[in-house]
Amino acid sequence: MRSETPTTRLRGAAAFKLHLTLAIGLSICLAAGGYELYRALGGNALSWAYVFEWPLFGGFGIYLWWRLLHEDPENPQPKRTKKAQKPMTAEEADKLAAWNAYLAELAEQEGSAGPPPPERR
Numbered sequence: 286m287r288s289e290t291p292t293t294r295l296r297g298a299a300a301f302k303l304h305l306t307l308a309i310g311l312s313i314c315l316a317a318g319g320y321e322l323y324r325a326l327g328g329n330a331l332s333w334a335y336v337f338e339w340p341l342f343g344g345f346g347i348y349l350w351w352r353l354l355h356e357d358p359e360n361p362q363p364k365r366t367k368k369a370q371k372p373m374t375a376e377e378a379d380k381l382a383a384w385n386a387y388l389a390e391l392a393e394q395e396g397s398a399g400p401p402p403p404e405r406r
Contacts, residue, residue: 295354307350314343 295303318339325332373381 303350303353307346310346311343314339
């Protein structure tokens with residue numbers, strides 16, 4: 286589901302830079318895909334993998350372009366919240382209290398022992 290907040294679109298020089306980056310990236314993907322197709326048709330079997338890989342790179346570039354163009358840097362989308370934790374049982378609360386008491390006792394013992402002796406070299 287989409288949130289009720291209206292989406293904003295990047296404008297101005299930042300949008301121009303983003304469009305230019307997309308155009309250069311897609312040109313590179315198109316040229317590389319054409320070159321690999323030429324090599325694949327010439328008998329290089331490995332190039333067939335790249336024939337299909339370069340369009341995927343271009344598609345991913347379009348996806349990133351769209352996301353960056355429509356994101357709002359001042360109002361990022363809220364992250365999904367974790368599921369609510371189940372309430373603590375009485376047994377778990379007792380165990381937690383015992384553990385905290387143990388940690389407090391250790392901290393008290395460490396504080397009364399004083400600083401550790403200096404290391405000798």
